[in-house]
Every structure is written in C-alpha cells, then in structure tokens.
Amino acid sequence: MVVTRVVVLGAGVAGHTAASFLKKWLGSKVEVTVVSPKPDYNWIPSNIWVGVGLLQPSQVLFPLAPVYARNGIAFQQGKAVAIHPEGEGENGQPFVVVESTLGGEGGKLSRLPYDFMINATGPKLAFEATPGLGPGGNSLSVCTADHAFDTARVFDDLVQRMKRGERKRFLVGTGHGLCTCQGAAFEYIVNLEFELRARGVRDKAEIVYLSNEYELGDFGMDGIHIRRGGYITPSKIFTESLFAERGLDWITRAHVTGVEPGKAVYESLDGSEGEIAFDMAMLLPPFRGVGLKAFDRAGGEITERLFAASGFMKVDADYTAKPYESWRAADWPRTYQSSAYRNLFAAGIAFAPPHPVSKPRQTPKGTPITPAPPRTGMPSAMIGKTVAQNIVDMIGGSAEPTHTASMAEMGAACVASAGANPFTGTAASITVFPIVPDFETYPDYGRDIRHTFGEIGLAGHWIKIILHHLFLHKARMRPFWSLIPE
Amino acid sequence: MTGPKVYSPVEKAQLRSAYYATRPTGFTRYLRTSLPWQVIRFVLLNLKMIRIIGMSHRGKR
Ligand SMILES: Cc1cc2nc3c(=O)[nH]c(=O)nc-3n(C[C@H](O)[C@H](O)[C@H](O)COP(=O)(O)OP(=O)(O)OC[C@H]3O[C@@H](n4cnc5c(N)ncnc54)[C@H](O)[C@@H]3O)c2cc1C
Numbered sequence: 188m189v190v191t192r193v194v195v196l197g198a199g200v201a202g203h204t205a206a207s208f209l210k211k212w213l214g215s216k217v218e219v220t221v222v223s224p225k226p227d228y229n230w231i232p233s234n235i236w237v238g239v240g241l242l243q244p245s246q247v248l249f250p251l252a253p254v255y256a257r258n259g260i261a262f263q264q265g266k267a268v269a270i271h272p273e274g275e276g277e278n279g280q281p282f283v284v285v286e287s288t289l290g291g292e293g294g295k296l297s298r299l300p301y302d303f304m305i306n307a308t309g310p311k312l313a314f315e316a317t318p319g320l321g322p323g324g325n326s327l328s329v330c331t332a333d334h335a336f337d338t339a340r341v342f343d344d345l346v347q348r349m350k351r352g353e354r355k356r357f358l359v360g361t362g363h364g365l366c367t368c369q370g371a372a373f374e375y376i377v378n379l380e381f382e383l384r385a386r387g388v389r390d391k392a393e394i395v396y397l398s399n400e401y402e403l404g405d406f407g408m409d410g411i412h413i414r415r416g417g418y419i420t421p422s423k424i425f426t427e428s429l430f431a432e433r434g435l436d437w438i439t440r441a442h443v444t445g446v447e448p449g450k451a452v453y454e455s456l457d458g459s460e461g462e463i464a465f466d467m468a469m470l471l472p473p474f475r476g477v478g479l480k481a482f483d484r485a486g487g488e489i490t491e492r493l494f495a496a497s498g499f500m501k502v503d504a505d506y507t508a509k510p511y512e513s514w515r516a517a518d519w520p521r522t523y524q525s526s527a528y529r530n531l532f533a534a535g536i537a538f539a540p541p542h543p544v545s546k547p548r549q550t551p552k553g554t555p556i557t558p559a560p561p562r563t564g565m566p567s568a569m570i571g572k573t574v575a576q577n578i579v580d581m582i583g584g585s586a587e588p589t590h591t592a593s594m595a596e597m598g599a600a601c602v603a604s605a606g607a608n609p610f611t612g613t614a615a616s617i618t619v620f621p622i623v624p625d626f627e628t629y630p631d632y633g634r635d636i637r638h639t640f641g642e643i644g645l646a647g648h649w650i651k652i653i654l655h656h657l658f659l660h661k662a663r664m665r666p667f668w669s670l671i672p673e
Numbered sequence: 674m675t676g677p678k679v680y681s682p683v684e685k686a687q688l689r690s691a692y693y694a695t696r697p698t699g700f701t702r703y704l705r706t707s708l709p710w711q712v713i714r715f716v717l718l719n720l721k722m723i724r725i726i727g728m729s730h731r732g733k734r
Contacts (some may be wrong), residue, residue, distance in 0.1 A: 424695050431691035432702075569729060597729035600722040613705055616718050618725040638725060644705040646715035650722070672726045 191217050191582050194283055194301040196267045196479075198223035198251055199231070200564050201535025202307030204571035204673065207664055210260050212579050220261040220299060224288040226250055228662050229332050232564060233655050235374045237335035238469070239382045240343055241607055244332040249663060258664050263299065264289050266477075267308065270493065272528040273484040281530065303578045306500050307534045307571060310474030313363075317472075319446035320362040326446045326468040329375055341467055342379070349388035355466040358451060360397035362470035364442030367407045367559035369400055372471050373426070374603050379469075380433045381606030389434075395463060396430065396437040397451065397470070399556050401548060403427050403437055407558035409545045411619050412632040413641040419632075425641060429605065429615070438463070440548075442556045443470060458551040474536065474559065476500065492527050499539035501526045506541055514542055516595035516625035522588035523574050529587075532574045535567035544623055565599045566592070566622060568673035595623040598638060602651045605643060614647030616640075 191213075195206045198221050206221045227248040236242040255262040265285040274280045280300050287295040312330050314321030321328055327341060328334040345355050359376040361369060376396050383389045396403075404410050404422030411422045430437055440456035451470070452462045476498020481489045495501050504520040518541040525531035533539075540560045547557045570592050577588035598620030606612040618640045624633020632639075661671040686692055697705075704710050 427690070427694035428696060431689075431694035431696055434691070437690055565726075565729075598725040599729070600725045610708075611706055616722070618721055620725060620728065638728070640721060642714070642718070644714055645708075645711040646718055649711075649715055650718060672730065 188216065190215070191302045192300060193217055193219050193303045193305070193578060194299055195219065195221045195305045195307060196223075196283065197221075197307035197309055197535070197537065198225075198228055198262075199307060199309045199535060199567070201309070201537070201567040201571035202305065203228060203662060204568045205305050205307060205534055205575040206255075206260055207258065208572050208575040208669070209578060210258055211669055212575070213582065214259075217582070218261065219259075220263055221251070221255060222263045222265055222267055222283070222285050222299065223251065224264065224266040226252065226264055227332075228254075230655065230659050230662065231330075234329045234332055234335040235371065235378055235604060236607055237332055238329035238338045238342070238375055239378050240339040241382070244336050247332050249659070254662075254664050263297075265297070267306075267479055268296075269480045269482060270304070270306075270531070271482050271484075272304075272493070272531060275482075275484060275486070279484070281528075301530075303530045303532070303581070305532045305534055305571075305574055305578075306479065306537045308477040308479065309536045311477045311498065312472045313475045314472040316365075317363045317443050317445060320443065320470060321472055324446055325448050326362060326451070326470045328471065329371065329469060330471065338469055342382075345467055346383070346386050346388055349383075349391040350386075352391070354391050354393070356393045356395065356464065358395050358397055358463060358465035358468040358470070360438075360441075360470055361399045361558075362443045362446065363473040364399045364454075364554060364556040365473045365559050366399055366471050367474060367561055368471055369398060369406045369558060370561070370563065370601065370603055372396070372398065372469070373406070374605070375469055376435060377429065377433065377605040378607065380435060381608075381612070385608070394433075394435050395465075396435055397441055397443065397453065397463065398437070398439050399442060400439050400558055401456070401545065401556075403430065403439060405545055405558055407543070407545055407561040408619070408622065409624065409633075411617070411634065411639055411641070412636060413639060414636050415641070419636060422641070425615075425643075429643065440556055442550070442554050446470065454550055454552070454554055454556075456548055456550055456556050476537065476539075489527075493525060493531075495539035497539060500531075500533035500537055502533050502538045504539070504541040506539070509542070511546055516593075516621070516623055516627065518542065519593050519595045519623050521591035521593045521596075522577055523570055523592070524577070524588050530581075532577065534571040534574045536562045538570070561622070562594075563599060563601060565601070565673055566594050566597060569597060572673060593621075593623075595621050595625050597621060602647050602654060604648065604651050607648065609648070609652075610645070612648040613643050613645055614651045615643045616647040616650060
C-alpha cells in the first residue's frame with residue numbers, strides 16, 4: 188500500500204483540525220506529521236479569562252504529544268523555516284526544513300519530506316511594528332496563554348493598590364493601525380470592567396478603549412447590521428451602547444505610533460496626534476505571516492512566488508490590486524490551494540487574504556488606519572477541515588481540489604464574553620452570514636439580514652462555557668470528537 | 674494664572690462619548706440576566722447557531 192505523507196505546519200485551530208480529520212478519514216493510508224514550536228495546544232479564546240485571573244494557563248493548554256500518539260499522528264516539536272516544494276537538485280522530493288525547539292537540541296535543523304503540505308502557522312504577533320508595544324516593551328497582551336498569565340498578574344497587583352484607595356487607568360485596544368482581532372480587545376475590556384466590579388474597585392478605575400476601527404463595532408468586518416427591536420441597526424450602535432452602559436470611554440480611528448512607559452502615543456485619521464497615560468495597557472499587535480522562506484530545486488529563493496508581502500501564503504484568491512469600489516466576494520479563496528504548487532495548501536490565518544473587508548482609510552500623511560480582515564476560530568477550523576477533504580480527494584485521484592470554504596459563502600457564529608459569572612455574567616452572541624460581505628447577492632448590507640443577528644445576555648455566557656469545554660474535548664480527540672461542529 | 678477649566682453641567686454631560694450612545698433601559702438590562710427568560714433565549718440561540726453552522730458547512734445560503 189502506498190502511504191501518502193502529509194505534513195501540517197502548526198497545531199492551532201486550523202492545523203489541528205486538518206491533521207485530526209485527515210488521520211480519521213484515511214487511517215493507515217496516510218502518514219500525518221504535525222510540526223509546531225510549542226508542546227501544547229492552546230484554546231486561545233479562553234485566554235481572555237486567563238488575562239483577568241479567572242482561569243489558569245493549565246485550563247486552556249494541554250500537551251499535544253500524548254493526543255497525537257494515541258491517534259497515530261506524528262508530532263515534531265519545532266518551527267518550520269523553509270519550504271522546498273520542488274525538492275533539491277536531482278531529488279524532486281518536496282521537503283520542509285524544521286528547526287527543533289526542544290530544549291537540548293539547540294535549534295537543530297532537519298528535513299521533513301512531504302507529498303502534501305498544509306501551512307497552518309497562524310500569525311506572527313508583530314509587536315515590533317510599533318516601538319514599545321508588547322510584553323517585551325511597555326504594554327501587555329493576551330494573545331498567548333503566557334502573555335495572558337503575565338497580564339493577570341499586573342491586573343491583580345493594580346486591583347490590590349486600588350483596594351488601598353489608588354485610582355488607576357486601564358487602556359485596552361489595538362497597538363497599530365493595521366491590527367485585526369478587535370473582538371479579542373473587546374472581550375478583554377468588558378471582562379476587565381466586569382472583574383473590577385466583582386472585586387469592588389470599579390469606582391477607582393478609568394477604562395479606555397483605543398482602536399484602529401473607524402467606528403466601534405467594525406471588528407475588521409466593516410461592521411455588521413443586525414435586525415432587532417424593530418430596526419436594522421449597525422453594530423456601532425450596539426457596541427457603543429455596551430461601552431456607555433459600562434462607563435467605558437473610547438478613542439477610535441487611531442494608529443498607535445509608540446508605547447512609552449505609562450503612555451501611548453497615537454496618530455488619528457484626521458492627522459491629529461494624541462497621547463494617553465495608563466497604569467496598565469493591553470494592546471494587540473498586528474499580525475503577519477510567520478516568515479517561512481521558499482526555495483526552488485536549484486536553491487534559488489522563491490519566497491515571493493509563494494507568499495504575499497505580509498508573509499501570508501498566496502492561495503486561490505484574486506490578488507489583483509483594486510480599489511475598494513471594485514472589491515468582490517469572488518476575490519476570496521475557495522479551496523486554499525497554493526497558487527504556485529498543487530500539493531501545498533494554507534489554512535486559517537496563514538492564507539493571504541486578497542484585501543481587507545473594512546473600507547481602507549489613511550491619514551493626511553498617508554498612514555493607513557484600516558483593520559485587517561478577521562479570521563476567527565470558526566472559519567479557521569472550517570478551512571482546515573475543507574483542506575483536509577481536498578487532500579483526501581486528491582489522494583483518491585482527483586486532479587484538483589473539489590471542496591470549498593469561501594469566507595464570502597460561509598457564516599460565523601461567535602460568542603464574545605462580556606463578564607464571566609454563571610448568574611450575573613453576559614456574552615454577546617453574534618451570527619453573520621456571510622463573513623465577507625457579498626454586495627452582489629445582498630445589495631443593501633452585503634449580508635443576509637435574516638441570518639445576521641446579535642444579542643447580549645446570560646444565555647450567551649452559558650454557551651461560551653459550553654463551547655470552552657466542547658472545543659477542548661474535541662481538540663483532545665476524546666470520544667465522539669468528530670461529531671462536534673467547527 | 675488660570676486653573677483647570679471648570680465645566681458646566683451641560684458641558685460635562687456632553688464631554689463623554691457615552692452621551693451620544695444608545696443606552697438600555699432597566700427592563701432590558703433585567704432581561705439579560707433574568708433566569709426564565711435566558712433559559713428560553715439559550716434554546717433559541719442554540720438553534721440559530723446550529724442553523725448558521727449547518728448553512729456554512731453546506732457552503733450555501
Ligand atoms: C485573545 C484572543 C481571543 C480570541 N477569541 C476568539 C473567539 O472568541 N472566537 C473565535 O472564533 N476566535 C477567536 N480568536 C481568534 C482565533 O484564536 C484564531 O482565529 C485562530 O486561533 C486561528 O487559528 P490558526 O490555526 O490559523 O492559528 P493559531 O491558532 O494561531 O495556530 C498557529 C499554530 O502554528 C504554530 N506555528 C507558528 N509558527 C510556526 C512555524 N514556523 N512552524 C510550525 N508551526 C508554527 C503555532 O505555534 C500554532 O500552533 C481569538 C484570538 C485571540 C488572540
């Protein structure tokens with residue numbers, strides 16, 4: 188029997204989903220190897236609760252090796268650094284170069300041959316894009332469980348001081364004009380506010396949201412419109428209402444140019460400059476591709492053929508540069524097959540989007556302030572599964588991928604926590620269809636208003652708790668894991 | 674020497690971004706954590722989400 192070798196780079200939502208389904212569907216016909224620099228799986232959405240001290244990192248992490256061992260998937264702890272899709276010299280066997288991240292191996296390089304490869308390396312957290320941004324600088328993050336744990340410690344310390352009567356200012360938001368993932372900043376700020384109330388020090392805190400969104404509620408999706416209370420209402424109205432109700436202030440249309448100790452400096456879309464002092468700042472970084480390189484058979488660098496300038500991998504999208512008015516739903520990829528090599532795919536955040544979703548804007552000086560397009564967990568997992576289906580088909584003899592998962596044809600269900608307590612907590616439950624607006628099919632708002640919905644309440648929090656356990660159960664590949672939808 | 678500007682009540686109210694935002698009434702806030710109402714919402718929200726997930730998996734509208 189011919190065994191096909193599939194290498195999956197990355198063990199996040201997209202890569203882990205793809206690897207587990209491939210093995211489940213093809214069993215011994217396939218040899219699946221997952222490469223990831225960290226030994227653990229992280230259920231990232233719950234990092235928010237780690238960041239306010241409600242969960243410990245161990246509750247959002249678990250070791251991958253035993254799960255993979257149990258399910259016949261090989262695991263190599265390391266970081267992919269280069270792809271050789273044509274092999275090398277006389278040997279046409281494609282391979283990827285992996286740098287070990289195991290302690291004691293000191294960055295040892297090895298070659299991993301493949302017949303199919305899925306790049307699911309997610310984002311590089313590009314803190315360096317803004318001087319002083321991030322845990323190595325003057326602000327905090329919740330993007331990894333470790334970051335979130337450190338953030339919780341600072342938060343806790345400030346709460347103790349507030350209990351002694353000191354007043355503190357918290358700044359939460361995006362640390363650059365091109366950030367995405369505003370949903371995470373939103374969740375963090377409302378959870379922080381909820382916790383300050385729960386700990387009896389809300390009156391000592393000033394909480395400010397600083398964002399690159401044009402309006403609150405943009406979320407990198409150009410906002411959404413929700414039918415509710417007899418009106419079709421833009422998400423700006425709901426988000427502002429939520430913030431106003433909680434006494435949160437906000438500054439939008441801002442590109443943070445630098446984070447100094449206790450102070451963030453920013454440029455606004457109208458060209459003005461501002462600064463805001465803080466006692467604690469949690470500012471998200473912009474995302475880039477992780478910086479994989481690619482080489483042809485002769486050893487010549489072909490990184491630009493495989494990857495966009497952002498470092499994300501080019502797939503079957505329409506990357507022609509076009510003005511906002513010409514953007515179409517059909518620009519978005521459907522199969523996630525590399526535009527250069529048919530046995531290469533990208534899944535999750537790792538694929539290069541054709542353009543943003545939010546309207547691009549820039550300051551008079553030319554600084555872009557536009558949220559990058561969102562790639563949340565549900566589409567990332569669905570793309571991972573679709574790529575796995577395509578590889579199954581191609582192994583079975585299909586010349587081209589047959590399954591599609593365009594973000595302009597799929598919806599998303601998202602539950603954003605707004606305070607974690609089984610009786611007094613709430614969460615915003617949102618459904619959108621499709622994620623990327625399609626103005627040709629839905630001329631008014633680009634989305635199907637019948638299926639685009641939002642509501643805040645305790646029921647949403649219960650769903651969020653259930654999802655936390657369900658998705659960890661699924662990721663651990665425990666009984667019936669494959670029945671749990673993405 | 675001039676001290677910090679003293680704002681009038683009308684200025685103070687309008688200084689906050691929140692002044693221009695929609696605010697929920699007490700009843701709306703009550704419903705958000707009212708147990709019987711939220712149990713009903715829980716069922717309906719799950720149905721809505723299952724529908725979206727189903728539509729997305731089928732890749733059609
Ligand atoms: C704080 C926070 C909260 C969020 N909350 C939500 C939410 O509530 N709902 C939601 O839907 N989405 C949420 N998201 C977004 C969601 O986490 C992402 O959409 C999802 O993780 C993307 O999956 P991915 O597999 O593409 O990337 P990731 O999950 O980031 O996985 C990438 C993987 O690649 C590995 N990797 C990196 N470099 C290399 C390399 N060189 N070689 C090999 N492997 C590599 C990484 O270690 C990791 O295992 C949140 C994000 C953040 C930061």
